[in-house]
Amino acid sequence: MQWDDLKVFLAVARTESLSGAGRVLKVDPATVGRRVARLEEGLGTPLFAKSPQGYAMTDAGQRLLAHAERAEAAMGAAVEELAGQAGALSGQIRIGAPDGCANFLLPQVCAAIMADNPDLEVQIVALPRVFNLSKREADMAIGVSPPAAGRLTVQKITDYRLHLAASRRYLRRHPPILGLDDLKDHRMVGYIPDMIFDKELDYLTGIGVERVALASNSVSVQFNWIRQGGGVGIVHDFAIPSAKGLVRLLTDQVSLTRSFYLIRHADDRRMDRLNRFATALADGIRREVARLEAEV
Known part of the structure; x- marks a missing residue:
């Protein structure tokens, strides 16, 4: 053979x-x-x-x-x-990630890694779904919950926080939000219910929101709706510094914590190049989440 x-x-x-x-x-x-x-x-x-x-x-x-x-x-x-790749990293590496992480964290994290490794090629596949590493859809993936099956290795990267938010423009034009009951009088932004691919992303159900007026399977679309004054929704704290005029709401009543996990195929642990990149990626995400959340 x-x-x-x-x-x-x-x-x-x-x-x-x-x-x-x-x-x-x-x-x-x-x-x-x-x-x-x-x-x-x-x-x-x-x-x-x-x-x-x-x-x-x-x-x-x-x-x-x-x-x-x-x-x-x-x-x-x-x-x-x-x-002899003990020096700079090279070649192509593909990362699968949910689009919130892919849009607000991975660009700057990967740019910093590539600044030290000019021959490296990085591909970011930003899709709102779970990646199948067994089919080699990516070399590694970032998930919001650890997989329960498969020949995979899982490393927790870091926790991150989310809060209700709206733009100042929206808040000036609509009734005040003093408690969760007030949300029924507001246009809510969130996921399309039957397209939530991970239970960890079902934010609004947990706070009693039954109707989502502006819905998308993309967290980036949701973020831009909220940023442009479309309504109220759950926003990653690490995304808030990228949009002026966003205000967190009811922080004493709604404060969510989720986690990012680095998921790899078990056999890839023997590959030094991927090990070194995975270490740099996890360290970079951890630092970037901490930096951006500190700005909020």
Whole structure:
């Protein structure tokens, strides 16, 4: 069995299609199909079952996956060691993150890391959902709750705080907010209820808000609605310094604490380059949250 064949197998397993694997590998899908067929013939067993939904792994494919991922990690570690990457970081690293973290923390944190590592390429995938590291959607991900399953390692980065907020312009034009009962007379901003991908993000239900007039699956859209005077909503404290005129409300009655976690594939812990980047990333996020919250 050749390493190139295992790379093809991993690409199909993660994308669940020949065309998706072809895009990852930059080869024609027909070539991917031939390589998979050759590997299956050599092993004497089917690795995938084709259906209208795509290519699903068979039991044999599931058993091979663990070995292929260990081989991938070993190859990556060998390349790093032979390249002598004890100095500056280089190459491409992709981070998955919820868009609040991706918009208000990661740009400056990653810029600082790259200032010391000019050959490094960083990709930030800002999506309001949980990332599947097993399918290599990202090299590492930041989450707001630790995953309960999968061959993953989880490191708590830091706590962060959130409060109700509105713009001064909105508050001048609407009735005063002296208690939670007053919120029923105000336009609330929040998540689309059936698109909340993590229970830790269900802020408004916890304070008794039943109706969200301005809703989005993106925390950045919510933030801009609030900043522009659209209504009242829950805002990350670390985002407030980026918008003049935002006022925190009912801080003695509503004060939420959540956490960021750094999530990685277990096999990647043997890769020095990713370990060093993960350490710098976690340290940078921790410092940036503390700095920005101190400005509020």
